[in-house]
Structure formats: structure tokens, C-alpha cells
Amino acid sequence: MSVAAIQRRSAVLEVRAKGRRLEGYAALFGVRANIAGIEEEIRAGAFASAVAPGQDVLALVDHDPARLLARTRSGTLRLSQDTRGLSFDLDVPDTSEGRDVLALAERGDLGGMSFGFTVPKGGESRANRVRLLEAVTLHEISVVKAWPAYEGTSISARALVGARQAMRLDHARRFLEALS
Template identity: 50%
Template sequence: MIEKRATAGVTVNGRKLAGYIAKFDNPTRIGDFTEVIRRGAFAASLSAGRDILALSDHDTSRVLGRTRSGTLTLAEDATGLAFALELPDTQAGRDLAALAERGDLGGCSFAFNVPKGGDYWTGNTRELRNVDLDEVSIVQSRPAYPDTEVHLRSLQPQSQLALMRYWLDTCR
């Protein structure tokens, strides 16, 4: 069964989204239980080299990017699952850029499966220790994980490009 989780936080400055799809070690309430994503939860998915899609609101008809083409970059760091996404010049991409500029985006989300042994329960608390990442999404609604970040960055000027390259290099 594919599960979906969402996160929040948006700032604006151009046509490239960057931030965190998920942050580690921050408990959040999911229905009648608490969930915590542990460091390394996405490592196996990322090292498997699968093509991960970036979508708008989990809608497969609104593809924003993908790892295979290099328009989506994902990396785990000490904080969580970091991402950088080049927004396409499509209606969905333009709409997201406009919403981000206005501060109207809800945040990020991700869909996943939990392989056998990938989670651990203590009472009503679930630790996600290993997940099979299915896709990541930029969402317009209220996210499940309110503590992550989305930043809209310009593809220009060069100083911002240098900052993005530095940020991506430190996430790898």
C-alpha cells in the first residue's frame, strides 16, 4: 500500500524549487498515531537509482521533473531529504511558480511503501527507518509534516546559481 506524507514551508525567489521533502527526527501526528522519519530512511531508495518523479499534488498528469532527466535532484543530509527541482515551462510549472511567489503553496509531500522491517512501532509511535520512495510532490493543501522547507529560486543571476551548486554539493 502506497502511503503519502506532506510537509510545509515556502519562500520565493525565481523558477527553481529547493528545500526539504522530509526532515528527520521530528514527530508528527498522522491520524491516531505519531510518526517519526529516522536518518537513513531514504538511503536505499536513493542508492537504487530508480527514476523518482516530482509531481504537483500527487497528480501523475502534472509531472514537474524527474531524477532520470536531472530536473529533480534528491539527497539525504543531516537534516532530511533535500531536493532541487527545475520548474518546467508548462501550465503546472507556471502555476506553482505563481503560487510560490504569493506564498500560497502548502509545502511538500512524498509517497512511499514500507518494506518488511522498514518501520518500528513503540506504542502509538511509528518510526520510519527504511522506505521505498515512490514520488515527491509539491502540494497546495495542508501538509502532514509542517516543519520542512520549499524555496523558489531563480535560475539567474550567476550568484544564485553558484549558491544552488554549493547547496547541492553539500547535500551529496
């Protein structure tokens, strides 16, 4: 699949920065957005395949694969769905990109969250001239520095009090299981 075939959607952020972790919502259910003159809405449960075990979804900056922040495969990005939308929790790396994103989050300068996806066959429908996304294949979520398309998503930076140690233990456990 070509990179050009991947669709991207964005949303406005609410930022509260306090540490080396970002969390919030990358997409909200039931919120309409006007995308190039077409009304679009994401249905509850649309990200079921993204939160299934074994998926590898990336967290990027501005949809740029050269600006990687985290990924589900390594456990540095965690995704889940609830009644509100697709939530994320990511560990910000101690890289120049990570430090830049964190500094912008702390200042409240980030523009929004976004996500890159494709729609599998049967994953969308139309009702009253609105495109309804019922199932999507999620490739990445992105921190957007400028203007997003969807409003209402949120992000906050939080400290990892004790979480780093727990994550290290979990990585060690997975490593030992892989050796068995």
C-alpha cells in the first residue's frame, strides 16, 4: 500500500504538561468533521483492530515516519477504546524530537492529535450525506504541531512515577519468555 493511500485526520489538543508521558485521545467517536467538503464521523468501536494484540501502531510527529516517538510493538505506546474514543498513553523518548514535543506540550503550543488510517472493505457507510467510519486499519497516531481537522481530542504530559521500573520489569519478563 502506498503512503499516499493512507488517510489522515486530526483534532485539537488540551495540553497539561507534567513529566515524560503523553496521554489523551487521538480520535473521538460521534464527532463530525468537514474533510474537504465531506462530513465525516467515527463510529464507536472503529479502532477495534488497532487495539487488538499483535498490532504495531506508531506514534509520530506530524505523520513523519522519520520522527518516531513510540510504538505499540515495543510497549512504549498503549492504545485503548472507550465510549469517548481512541485513547493513547505514550512514553516520550529522551531524544531531541521527544524533548521538543514535551517542551511544546508544557507550553501549550501543540495543535492537536491526528491519526493515519485506511478503510478496509465494508468499513464505512453513508447516512444523510455523512461518511461513517465503522472500522479502520490504524497505521499511526501523530502529535500535530499546527492545525488539526477534528476538534476535541486531548493530550497531557504526565510523570512516570514508578512506571518506568514497572515497564522495565515487563520488558525483562517478555524477553525471558521469548527465550523459553
